[in-house]
Amino acid sequence: MAERCAVVGVGMTKMSKCRDDVSMAGLVREAARRALDDAEMTWADVEAVVIGTAPDIFEGVMMPELYLADALGAAGKPIMRVHTAGSVGGSTAVVATHLIESQVHTRVLTVAFEKQSEGDTNFAFSSGRSGGVGAGGYFAPHIRAYIERSGAPAYVGPMVAVKDRKNAMKNPYAHLQIPDISIEMVMESPFVWDPIHRLESCPTSDGACAMVLTNEAGGKRAGKAPAWVHGTAVRTELGWFPGRDPVNPRGGQDCAADVYRQAGITDPRQDFDVVECYVPFSWYEPMWMENLGFAEVGSGWKLTESGATSMEGDIPVNCSGGVLSSNPIGASGMLRFAEAAQQVRGLAGEHQIDGARRALGHAYGGAAQYFSMWVVGAEAP
Amino acid sequence: MRDVAIVSFAQAPLEQPEGQTETLMLLPTITEALAAVGMTRRDVEFTCSGSADYLTGGTFTFVQMLEAAGAWPPISESHVEMDGAWALYEAWVRLQHGDVDVALVFASGRASLGASLRETLTFQLDPYYLAPIGADYVSLAALQAQAVLEHTGKTEEDLARIVVERRRDADGSPNSAVPGDATADELLKSDYVVAPLREHDIGPPVDGAAAIVLVAGDRAREVCAQPAWIAGIDHRADPHYPGVRDLTVSRSARQAGENAGVGRGGVEVAELSAVCTPEELVLADALGLGDDVAINPSGGALVANPVMVTGLARIGEAAEHVFGGGSRALGHASSGPCLQQNLVCVLEGRS
Numbered sequence: 001m002a003e004r005c006a007v008v009g010v011g012m013t014k015m016s017k018c019r020d021d022v023s024m025a026g027l028v029r030e031a032a033r034r035a036l037d038d039a040e041m042t043w044a045d046v047e048a049v050v051i052g053t054a055p056d057i058f059e060g061v062m063m064p065e066l067y068l069a070d071a072l073g074a075a076g077k078p079i080m081r082v083h084t085a086g087s088v089g090g091s092t093a094v095v096a097t098h099l100i101e102s103q104v105h106t107r108v109l110t111v112a113f114e115k116q117s118e119g120d121t122n123f124a125f126s127s128g129r130s131g132g133v134g135a136g137g138y139f140a141p142h143i144r145a146y147i148e149r150s151g152a153p154a155y156v157g158p159m160v161a162v163k164d165r166k167n168a169m170k171n172p173y174a175h176l177q178i179p180d181i182s183i184e185m186v187m188e189s190p191f192v193w194d195p196i197h198r199l200e201s202c203p204t205s206d207g208a209c210a211m212v213l214t215n216e217a218g219g220k221r222a223g224k225a226p227a228w229v230h231g232t233a234v235r236t237e238l239g240w241f242p243g244r245d246p247v248n249p250r251g252g253q254d255c256a257a258d259v260y261r262q263a264g265i266t267d268p269r270q271d272f273d274v275v276e277c278y279v280p281f282s283w284y285e286p287m288w289m290e291n292l293g294f295a296e297v298g299s300g301w302k303l304t305e306s307g308a309t310s311m312e313g314d315i316p317v318n319c320s321g322g323v324l325s326s327n328p329i330g331a332s333g334m335l336r337f338a339e340a341a342q343q344v345r346g347l348a349g350e351h352q353i354d355g356a357r358r359a360l361g362h363a364y365g366g367a368a369q370y371f372s373m374w375v376v377g378a379e380a381p
Numbered sequence: 382m383r384d385v386a387i388v389s390f391a392q393a394p395l396e397q398p399e400g401q402t403e404t405l406m407l408l409p410t411i412t413e414a415l416a417a418v419g420m421t422r423r424d425v426e427f428t429c430s431g432s433a434d435y436l437t438g439g440t441f442t443f444v445q446m447l448e449a450a451g452a453w454p455p456i457s458e459s460h461v462e463m464d465g466a467w468a469l470y471e472a473w474v475r476l477q478h479g480d481v482d483v484a485l486v487f488a489s490g491r492a493s494l495g496a497s498l499r500e501t502l503t504f505q506l507d508p509y510y511l512a513p514i515g516a517d518y519v520s521l522a523a524l525q526a527q528a529v530l531e532h533t534g535k536t537e538e539d540l541a542r543i544v545v546e547r548r549r550d551a552d553g554s555p556n557s558a559v560p561g562d563a564t565a566d567e568l569l570k571s572d573y574v575v576a577p578l579r580e581h582d583i584g585p586p587v588d589g590a591a592a593i594v595l596v597a598g599d600r601a602r603e604v605c606a607q608p609a610w611i612a613g614i615d616h617r618a619d620p621h622y623p624g625v626r627d628l629t630v631s632r633s634a635r636q637a638g639e640n641a642g643v644g645r646g647g648v649e650v651a652e653l654s655a656v657c658t659p660e661e662l663v664l665a666d667a668l669g670l671g672d673d674v675a676i677n678p679s680g681g682a683l684v685a686n687p688v689m690v691t692g693l694a695r696i697g698e699a700a701e702h703v704f705g706g707g708s709r710a711l712g713h714a715s716s717g718p719c720l721q722q723n724l725v726c727v728l729e730g731r732s
Contacts, residue, residue, distance in 0.1 A: 055440035062435040062504040066717040075620045083462040102477030236458035251455035
């Protein structure tokens with residue numbers, strides 16, 4: 001029987017276009033230090049480190065965990081580096097969870113980061129030397145297909161863009177802070193990849209996120225309320241072949257079914273109090289709401305349109321501002337997981353949903369083909 | 382800990398068609414590893430792989446390898462930007478949960494693409510203080526070699542003799558990139574690459590791919606006559622900066638070895654990821670390997686260094702020793718400048 005796992009510390013950095021006040025090591029250490037402080041632990045308490053980041057070419061350092069080992073206090077300890085495309089922040093947390101659940105370790109520090117200002121992300125997204133269309137260029141046709149299939153009104157994507165940026169105003173760590181954002185402003189911003197307006201796209205950010213995970217005894221001993229892990233799952237599918245539906249990928253459905261089964265979720269909209277979902281382009285909110293079973297296929301946009309996913313709605317999505325407001329890519333998945341944990345710990349600050357007891361953290365990557373998810377709760381499973 | 386065994390190992394031969402992709406090297410290798418234990422991709426419950434973007438100069442290169450893994454219907458899968466030995470570690474951890482029994486681990490790398498490995502691996506170093514001075518892995522290994530020779534009283538001829546032995550053991554192997562009949566005198570006639578290291582002291586970087594099948598519990602015995610049970614596995618890191626370490630010893634290898642139970646004795650074969658000759662001396666010392674232990678009977682990384690695969694292949698070669706009736710063997714993997722990171726996996730046969 002697997003050991004229970006608890007999140008007892010969370011740390012995030014301020015995210016911004018360019019954190020030129022810190023090195024890469026300084027950035028990860030800032031997040032890790034905050035997570036340890038939150039957990040009321042020191043570096044000596046950490047048994048193992050699991051680190052995740054997206055392609056090395058983003059920063060121009062091959063296997064940066066080797067160089068970052070010192071800053072993360074990993075000398076004499078095991079340190080592992082996970083890379084599963086955009087889902088990596090989530091997958092990294094899942095690997096760290098496994099180290100606890102398998103009883104290999106009792107206290108694990110997990111960190112994810114990206115310092116996009118060190119390089120040229122769009123060059124890297126276009127497969128570097130091979131040339132290409134960038135992330136938005138890849139996803140734009142899928143979004144267009146979703147709009148056509150569902151008949152969603154054109155303002156739904158911009159609604160998500162406004163909601164998440166308004167939420168970000170309540171998150172001191174969020175990168176974009178656009179107080180006067182409106183649907184008109186979003187729709188008047190230029191297309192970066194039709195139908196994606198500039199303000200419907202995520203920014204490029206520097207930032208890091210860290211968590212301290214412990215076993216059941218550690219969770220019970222924790223000074224602050226822990227978040228208990230009720231389930232984790234990862235799924236991967238081929239990105240290109242005839243018959244695959246990239247708009248509503250089976251990998252996401254399977255991953256959700258797996259993690260819901262572990263956590264005893266039967267009606268996601270009813271059973272979750274809050275969701276942190278990987279939405280790098282506005283339309284992915286309604287698309288993932290369908291993929292994750294919060295709405296019938298073709299009607300996810302109605303959830304957004306009705307305000308159900310706003311902080312005042314019955315199933316708030318991305319109260320932190322989400323990926324649309326802060327996107328240190330390698331960390332973006334872990335930020336979703338960590339924000340879900342903070343909600344059930346009651347420590348999300350101004351963007352806290354009162355009384356949140358159960359939350360979903362979600363990340364995806366590649367050609368919408370990598371998925372990682374966890375369910376966290378205020379009560380032990 | 383739940384009992385987990387390596388039941389199968391396959392490695393792509395060095396000889397490949399020109400321009401062969403990692404995916405195409407992996408495809409038959411994975412099939413071979415599974416078929417050897419009567420399995421197909423459908424039997425795999427968890428998949429984990431190791432590879433590195435920087436070798437290809439691309440991004441997300443591991444995504445293409447999903448074709449070889451067979452990721453449809455969707456699979457439970459993970460990837461480390463590390464040697465495949467760490468993918469094996471992650472899979473071993475995953476199998477501890479008890480809900481799945483079969484894991485596929487694979488690794489691939491193409492050292493032949495783009496820049497030389499010396500140039501590429503320099504990008505692994507601290508980007509502020511080490512990479513800008515071009516401290517490539519061979520130069521750093523030469524510093525280590527100098528320290529080791531001074532510390533042990535061994536000579537460049539002793540290093541050459543190690544190479545002669547490894548090459549002789551690997552003679553005729555489809556995974557050796559060098560001739561098997563060199564003599565120490567001949568080798569020592571060549572010029573230094575970086576003193577005191579000559580070309581033979583540095584394992585030739587090659588393209589490679591390997592796959593291992595892990596099975597937990599009684600099922601391992603059902604599919605394999607002599608499973609190589611993982612008796613212990615651990616990995617540790619040293620500080621990154623070679624300047625803050627004593628390069629004549631490897632603390633992290635010693636720690637990993639102790640935690641993996643090397644000290645319990647009886648190790649007959651040790652397959653070490655020593656890509657430069659001095660590393661082999663440091664590792665043998667750190668792991669307490671006596672004269673009774675056969676080191677790198679496969680030839681090890683000094684006859685071919687399939688970057689990202691080297692460590693996983695060492696574990697695979699150690700497993701082969703157990704498959705063949707051996708009782709205890711260890712496989713070792715390393716990463717980073719001057720053996721910064723080390724993983725030790727002790728395998729045993731059980732009657």
